[in-house]
Amino acid sequence: MSHSIGPSDPLKTPTKPIESLDSMVVRFAGDSGDGMQLAGDRLAGTSALFGNDISTFPDFPAEIRAPKGTLAGVSGFQVHFAARDIHTPGDEVDILVAMNPAALVQNLSFLRPHGTLIVDEDMFDAKNLKLARIEKDPLEERAMDAFNLIRVPLTSLTRDAVAESGVGRKIATRCRNFFALGLVYWLCGRDPKTTLEWIDRKFGDRPDVAKADTLALRAGWNFGETTEAFERSYRVPPADLPPGEYRNITGNQALALGLITASRLSDKSIFYGSYPITPASDILHELARHKRFKVRTFQAEDEIAAITSAIGAAYGGAMGVTASSGPGIALKTEAMGLAIMLELPLLILSIQRGGPSTGLPTKPEQSDLLQVMFGRSGESPLPVLAAGGPTDCFDIVIEAWRIATRLMTPVVVLSDAFIANGAEPWRIPDIARIPPIDIAHPEAPSADDAPFLPYSRNEWLARPWALPGTPGLAHRVGSLEKHHGTGNVSYDPDNHEKMVGLRARKVANAVHLIKDQEVFGPDRGRLLILSWGGTLGVCRQAVEVIGKKGKAVAHTHLRHLHPLPANLGDILGNYERVLVPEMNSGQLAMILKARYLVDIISLNRVRGRPFMVRELVDAIEESLA
Amino acid sequence: MSHSIGPSDPLKTPTKPIESLDSMVVRFAGDSGDGMQLAGDRLAGTSALFGNDISTFPDFPAEIRAPKGTLAGVSGFQVHFAARDIHTPGDEVDILVAMNPAALVQNLSFLRPHGTLIVDEDMFDAKNLKLARIEKDPLEERAMDAFNLIRVPLTSLTRDAVAESGVGRKIATRCRNFFALGLVYWLCGRDPKTTLEWIDRKFGDRPDVAKADTLALRAGWNFGETTEAFERSYRVPPADLPPGEYRNITGNQALALGLITASRLSDKSIFYGSYPITPASDILHELARHKRFKVRTFQAEDEIAAITSAIGAAYGGAMGVTASSGPGIALKTEAMGLAIMLELPLLILSIQRGGPSTGLPTKPEQSDLLQVMFGRSGESPLPVLAAGGPTDCFDIVIEAWRIATRLMTPVVVLSDAFIANGAEPWRIPDIARIPPIDIAHPEAPSADDAPFLPYSRNEWLARPWALPGTPGLAHRVGSLEKHHGTGNVSYDPDNHEKMVGLRARKVANAVHLIKDQEVFGPDRGRLLILSWGGTLGVCRQAVEVIGKKGKAVAHTHLRHLHPLPANLGDILGNYERVLVPEMNSGQLAMILKARYLVDIISLNRVRGRPFMVRELVDAIEESLA
């Protein structure tokens, strides 16, 4: 479905005063079963369609559905939409919707002073307070004075509103999220039209449900318009985004689409070997739906089979891809060594989450950088790239495949739970303008050709990718050290040293395939902020905030972690201080210090949560002081 | 059997002139089936008994027994014995015994100019030359003039000599190694007595074989005395070693004995979970023999079961130990994360070999340092120690267990194929003088005790090691992030950050358990050599050589790689240059640069072989220039 930004068709035109804002942050919070992810997703989609820039952050528990009403069961979804270019889901929430006491307890700290707090007052009964482990009704607390508290008997209003649809009480109650969404739509001046259409599409086979959801949404909107609790509503005008066709996309979707695109560009079909793990599983789910693109997905018995099957597929000439998260990546490291020894192209996607061990399975962290850089036996370098955000996932995976096939090497692409599940508008690329990925396989030799050397090297130091089935090129590859040229097993000391060197130099050659590092802001001066991975947005936003305060600070974002861009050392030398914010204990900082012998100011947070712009602004101001 | 160094009881007294030397290096080289390891081992043992300092280096192929006579099948054993303190098996060989052409081809480069080359000329026939892939008989080459070539019809002489024993032709031929050994004994003035006794003990049940070996050994000795090819023999007087009782020990033996000693000192019985892999398997073999020390060895189905069974045993209160080499360590990294999360004491021994992947399974390398430092998901620090040589294996594993139990943490101990198989004299320690390792388990609480907190912490930040079976302390541990104190599952951001910090600070506390780093040589100046692991000996020797040349260079050897000793930074600051030789591409150098922001001169060799003293001397001289 394609839309154009045009005149809106609101439910009714609101009659109360309208305040125009530059951006808004809305957070829905409720029980895992309350449909908060859906409500958030719809608000994000509607805002994007309206022309805002958006950024989202789903925040859900590791349990499937912890007991209703408990703190463990709270699920949240935050949407940031703005009239300008934004890069983060927002530090502080302007409107918090709390569907029960547990949700309030878990989320109140995000609400800014004087922010709007909408609660379902039907849920603030003794039972639910107890489940949330609070003694007194928090709505009665003094602390509430700091907020614009709106008590709505959401459950009962919803039930009443949907009565005519004829659905049972259970389903009627489940429509609460649409009531809340309708209310938020009114408050933010969002047009419910596309959501109503979506409901019809989605529940086409259950007209009673569709009806109930529609009624709930409308009732919520009307409630905003009618109740005296709201004095005004808000508007965030469209942003000034570059022209083009847009859609919303999460990081994992973008990885899947990027893989399919890379497959097309290189005329290689995908073999995706993977074992389910949060937050990487959605890539499997997405790819499994695209068999028309000759994608073969293989849910292996474990992570080791996932990567080794992909290596087998790569040997056979396919685009071998595997993905996992921390604990699963740990299981793949032995086989990554095999891929390095066999010198086959392979993509390994690492969607980081909180560690160590099973850790915080649904929370983002950047603490697997050192694992993918160094977590293998022997001298086993490989290129490492990291996506800066959801849309970058698309580009980076194409770039990774380009490098993998050019150099005949496995390549790691890093993402994290925040990027994977977060969404932002993606300008749909013109694929005709993406250069193809050329791959050549050696052909059957003629009688007078020299003998085939599977470990001979081209100008990139890559070896030939000879495919089984080609007459005259039969050869054996293996995990023991191999003789340069012939590829036969070799224990010769000189040969080993030579091969270690060749493999390292080959990977280092990737530097010629990547762009020089660019800097946003002054090209020399007091302070450089250096980010990698999912902290891109928040760092850029912080630098912009600082800029507005009249201080010029530079920002550079690393997408290539190994090899590092050729000019990075020079860039670092141009600033008095370098600040590296990371969602770990300083992993990139260590690499930079070792490589460039420059001091680094590390800003480390290991909280299973993205940085706040505010934290960064504070750190920058401190560094400038 | 205990011996005292006393008057020798030689076969006969040699009549030719005797030259006294400071040290000698002998290398036996032959087919895998030729018994070269045995010959080398006997020479080493005899020399040690005589009072020399010794160092050995077995150098064998990855194949069990490659086809006889081929280059792939060559097996070597090098023995260095000296009248002074030595630290390496020697760069250059004084006497090379080559049992066939392939052995000659593979080993000639080790022989010093004018060195003695003893060959079995019976084996230099067309068939064996072809197997060794050489066209002309090398013994006829001009190049041989550089050496003192002694052609001995070893096979036929041996067969004749053993005839009276009555053994068949096949066994008779197999006695060649004893003939060669006898000849070397004569040449080096070694007393064959203990070897003759050893033969009797070893082959007690096969008197004909014992007889044949005895005859061959004697014949070899007599041949030296009789033949005109030798004008003189040599003597290396006893070394001036510290007083005490000594034995020879390899690194793997020393690890096994160290583990058993640590078990005694801490009153914990060993559970050794392991999966065979070269060069770690011998630890399993050794430990399996010592059930009287309550050692339980478990040959698991794979490396993952090996470590997780050891974790289970540790939870039960045993001394959990696991060991492997590169590819197997890679498989353990996920479970290492679990041990870190559970905060249980555990020893992980990593006996490094050439990588990546299956690589060079029998060759030493130091290329798994970064794997054990960083090869895990999440922020997962643990202490890392590295043995400096065979005898240090004993001490370091005791120290590792001390740290593991004091801090409730898994600890990695690094060794390598060179240390594991190499032997040196070990001064048998007085165990009464090794401080005990005190371990306290919480007792059953009384009624009015506060509730048990499995993740509470003592002054070392260690949590209590409460054992199943203790009433009142039942608790659950697990791989998800846990609440500090209660140990319950917690997804709280502040708690996570706190726990990441606690785990890191706890491991950092090991710095208070280790000694300050010491320096050999000047405490400030031009150049510091910094070594770790198996390069200790060769670095010390090189520094001594340089010292004799009148240049004072300092040497420090790191046994603690994480945390680094508190005073290391100061030490590094005291020298203009720091040279770090490593059998990898600069792994420790990277860590030091990142930590201290000091420049490091790396001397890297990745040849699956120990450094030569000469290489180091050259590098030092270059650094001084």
Next chain:
Amino acid sequence: MTTSAPTKTHACTSRSTAAPAVKPSATDFASDQEIRWCPGCGDFSILAQMKKVLPEIGVRPENMVFVSGIGCSSRFPYYLNTYGVHGIHGRAPAIATGLKTVRPELQVWVITGDGDALSIGGNHLMHALRRNVDIKILLFNNRIYGLTKGQYSPTSLPGHITRSTPQGSVDAPLHPLSIALGSEASFVARSVDTHTAHLGGILRRAAAHRGSAFVEIYQNCNIYNDGAFEYAKNQSTRNDCLVEVEHGQPLLFGAKRDRGIRLDGLRLETVAITDDSKSEDLLVHDERAPDPILAMMLARMRYPAMPEAIGVLRAVERPVFDELVNEQVDAELRHDGAGDLEALFRAGDTWTIE
């Protein structure tokens, strides 16, 4: 730590598992943790049965350890007030093997799921069973990956449409009991989450078995695979779809126990019992058959072609790994006495420098 029992050669001091003075009750076994399964999940009924059965086993809570992997099912240990280890995915049998080997006096249970036990952990399961380690393994089979939100598992039926198989799974499933029997398991049983009495009986039998006990429990995941075992759970169908096997008893099933199972060569077939005399032809269950053939035949009966067997399919005695390991240690100690470090250090040649 004070010790009340002799410790033989065990890894550490510990208490005996002999029946305690005061018998613990079900509440002694409940932990203080909030249960985090979806309301309606079959795991609740299994937990309830477990809490009921444990006090009857005669082992004190502190002498029990529950070890698990990762999955919804693997949260089980948190909810019992015994010792427990929530491990990593698939490795519980290996963790339990190490624990049981050094602490043979503890009772060790393994809780696992169809993914945890048969996908990533298949190898450890196989080896624990062949070794006959004295651990009790309960596999909660819901034919789905619950915790990771609904991908197919090794026990999912062909054609199953899940998040990872939008066109239906093409993998032929594993039969947990066939794998267990192929791995030489000495005790193999099956039950159903909501058949509380039956399940309780099986848990008791498993606890009493010497060696590895393997129990498959049909478990409903009402979120991602609701109704997978409806035929076996539903009051109106279960008697026709299940046959309860009991040692020494003929195989009878049906609400009126009017149908039986008969051996025809090497095949099983169902027969209607019209008058009582007919039941003589029926196959009589022998859980102690030395070969796993009968158990294999019973295990492989599949709804809808045949009723599925629940109960103890196999229960034989064979040497127990942890006992053998400890016996080797004890035997050496008895024979040669405790090891002497001084002598150990001096094995082989030594020499003295004065």
Next chain:
Amino acid sequence: MTTSAPTKTHACTSRSTAAPAVKPSATDFASDQEIRWCPGCGDFSILAQMKKVLPEIGVRPENMVFVSGIGCSSRFPYYLNTYGVHGIHGRAPAIATGLKTVRPELQVWVITGDGDALSIGGNHLMHALRRNVDIKILLFNNRIYGLTKGQYSPTSLPGHITRSTPQGSVDAPLHPLSIALGSEASFVARSVDTHTAHLGGILRRAAAHRGSAFVEIYQNCNIYNDGAFEYAKNQSTRNDCLVEVEHGQPLLFGAKRDRGIRLDGLRLETVAITDDSKSEDLLVHDERAPDPILAMMLARMRYPAMPEAIGVLRAVERPVFDELVNEQVDAELRHDGAGDLEALFRAGDTWTIE
């Protein structure tokens, strides 16, 4: 690379495996690599048979891939002039699964050892077999770890004294064929390294099978476990210790074929055939029996109590994983046509900013 055959949806262009114009000979299959096994190793005879059989299979050398793990046995691929991957320990079935899935027109063999396949690699073996991936798995069973110099393996007999078990192994062994059958293998066979004709026949049968073929080959490791299968190899005993099973034939053995095997309830027993008429009682082999029960009984016959079965114990047809995977892809392509990137990008809501 030029292409001569249609490629359907396969991962990359490739040639058909149809019979070639010029039939290759045994020497076409020999590589130039020096063979590095110990002289006298059973691996040599298996290699020799393989070189003899391959030219008869009708697949050109370049259309074959030999995949292996780590172990003495796993060096096999180096010695054949086909394509080959010497992988990492235990993972060959997984490597082969990926390869076969993207290149179904290749013939893929897996060479593995008892440690490689049943210890570290047990899980991958189990899953390849249950999926019925069209690969031919040859397990060289020497009941020892050869390459790592003689530790016991999962098939070593109890009490086996090895470098890691100086007091004898306490682990009950796995039976490779029981594991294979428990994993639903569609083709299961056994042979002996030095029974050249028999082995050749089995290799041909394995090559011809559609789906996973699993073959256990008794292999002598003359260095670390010499004589482990002496009873089965020795001319004077082998006829009494082995029974060659053949589809549709009664089970007869003994040098004079004067003994047979009979079914007694669910047990097998040997009987002497005194006159010819008696052989009517004998069990007749049925490799196509839909249930693996008969195969299981035969597989579990153990010397010295019973003669051990060699031959094809089970060979049934069932859906093949790689075919199904590719069929799903083909079906979507047939039904909906090749995927359109532009449309894919625009799935869901889009909007345009001008």
